[in-house]
Amino acid sequence: MPIEQHGFQPVFSITPAMAGGLMRIEAMKQAIEDLPITPRLLANLRETARLFSTHYSTMIEGNLLTQEQVAQVIGEGQHFPGRERDQDEVRGYYAALDELEQLANNPKEVTETAVQNLHALVMGSGKTRVRPTPYRDGQNVIRDSVTGNMVYVPPEASDVPVLMKDLISWINLKDELPVPLKAALVHYQFATVHPYYDGNGRTARLLTTLILHRGGYGLKGLYALEEYYARDLKAYYEALSLGPSHNYYLGRAQADVTAWVAYFIEGMAASFEKVHAQAKRESAAGGRDQSRLLRNLDVKQRKALTLFEDSRAITARDVAVLFGFQQRTASALCQRWVLEGFLVTADAAKKTRRYHLAEEYEKLLGRTSGVDL
Template structure:
C-alpha cells in the first residue's frame, strides 16, 4: 500500500537564490504600471506561448502562429488534426484553470481529473472527470524500445494521488514555488493516466502557483523554459537509481529537480518584468495609482469593459464562472464601493457601467 508522501529535498544556495529572484520579480510586477489593453495583450500572448510550448514538449508540430489560428477558429491544417485537438484541449484547460484560481478553489483530485479531461478533449467544455488508469503504462524510448520508466501499478495510483493532494493542502508553510515544483515532479512520477500526464502536471503546477499568489497577472509561461531545453527538463525530472518506481524513485532526493524548477520559474518571472518595462517605455500612460486600489477581480473586469460600455451581472459572472446569486452580490458590492454605476435599475435587466475614474483608464487604453 502507498505510504504518506514525504519528499526528500534540500534548500540549497541555488534554490535560495532562485526564490529571492522570484520574490523580487513578483514585487516588481505588482508595482509596475500597466494599462488594461497592454495587460490583456500580454496575458493572451502568455496563454498562446504556454499552449504552444506545453504541447511542443509532447511532440506537437504546430507553430505559434498556427496555434493562434486554431484557437481563434480561423485556420485548419489537414493531416495535423491531432495537433489541433491537443492545442484546443490545452487552451480550454488553461481557461478552466483561470476560473478555479479566480474562485480560489483549492486543489482536489476532481479538479485534476477535470483538467486532464479537458487536456484530452478537442476544446469541448462538456466533459466528465477522467478516472485514473486501470492498467500499467510503461514508458519506452521511441527509438530503441527500451524501458525509460515503469510507473507504480494501477492499484496504487488512487492512494498515491490522494496522498499528493493531501500533501499539497498540508504544506502551506513551505514556499509556494517549492510546493508547485514538487507537485509537478510527483504527479509525473505517479503517471496516473495513459496519456496527457506531462500536460496535466504542468497545469497542476500553474494552478498551485496562481492559488498561492504567484499568478503574475497571468503573464508568464514556465513551459517556454522547459521546451527550449528539453534535455535539461527530462534530465532534471528523471531522478532515481532505477527506471522502476518501486526501486528507488519514490525515496530519491529530488533536490536537483527543485533547483531546476525554481531556476526556471525565476527566469520566467524576470522575463515578465522585462516585458512590462518595455511596454512602459513605449509611452503607455501610468495608471498605477488607480489600479492599485482595485482587487484582482476588478482588474480582470476592466478587460470586459474594453468591448462593452455597459454590461450585465451575467456577463461579469461569466468572466469568473460564478452562479447568478454570486453575480448579483458582487455587482452590488462593486456599486457600493464606487467601482460600478447602475445604468438600468430594473431588477430583471439591471446593467452597469464603470465609474468615471476607471472608465478613463479603459478609454485611454483603446
C-alpha cells in the same frame, strides 16, 4: 507490487543556488506588482502568455503547430488539414487554462475531482463541459520515442488512487514550505505517479501553475513556465529522471529530488525576469493598473474587451465572429452580459441590437462612457 506506506514525503535539500533563485523570484514578483501596467496592455500580455503556455506545453508532447498557427487555431478557428489532432490538443489545453483561472480564484481546497477535470479538458479537444477523467486501470510504460528503450515504469494502477489522494492532501496541507518549492514538488510527484495513459505532462504543468497562482505567484497571469522547459527538452527530462532505477518501486519513490527542484526554481526565476523586462519595456508609457476590476470579468468578457478598442458599440454578430459561435449563442451571451452589468443595450428598439460597455468597464480602456450611435 503494492506500496507499503502512504503519504507523500519528498526528499530534497535547499542549496545556495536554490536560495538565490527564490530571492530572485521574490524580487521580480514585487517589481512586477509595482509596474504601472495599463489594463489594455495587461490583457494583451495575459493573452500572449496563455498562447505561449498552450504552444510550448503541447510542443513538449510532440505537437507540430507553430506558435503562429496556435494563435490562429485559438483566435480565428483556423483549420490546418492533416493537423487535426494537434489542433484538438491546443484547443484542449487552452480550455484547461480557462478552468485553471477559475480554480485559482476559488478559495476552496484543491480536490481530486478538480485535477481530474483539468485532465479531461486537456484531452477534450476544446470542449468546455467534460466529465472528470478516472485514473488509468492498467500499467503504462514510458519509452523513448526514438530508441524505443524503456524510460520509466510508473506505479501499478491499483496504487494510483492512494498516491493521488496523498498528493492532493499534501497540496492542501498548511505548512511553511515556500510556494515555488511546493509547486516544483507537485510537478515531480504528479509525473511520477503518472495517473493517466496520456496527458500526464500537460496536466502536471497545469497543476504546477495552479499551485503558483493560488499561492500568490500568479504574476498577473503574465508568465509561461512551459517555454523554459521547451527551450531545452533534454534538460527538462533529465531533471525529472531521478532515482537509481526507471522502475517506480526500485528507488524512484524515495529519490532525492534536489536536482529537479533546483532546475525548477532556476526556470521560474528566469521566466519571472523575462516577464519583468518585457512588461517594463511595454509599460513605459505608464498608466494605472486596474487589474482588480479586470478580475471581476470572466475569460470571455476579457477577450470581448478587444472588440471595443476601435468601436464604442458592438453587435452579437461581432461576438459570434470573435469566438466562433453561432449567432443565437452569441445573442444569448450578450443578453446575459447585460444582466450581469458588463454590457448595456445601446438601441433596444432596433432590430439589430448594439451593445456598449457599462461605464465602469469603459474606464478599463481609458475612456468615459458614451455610445457611437
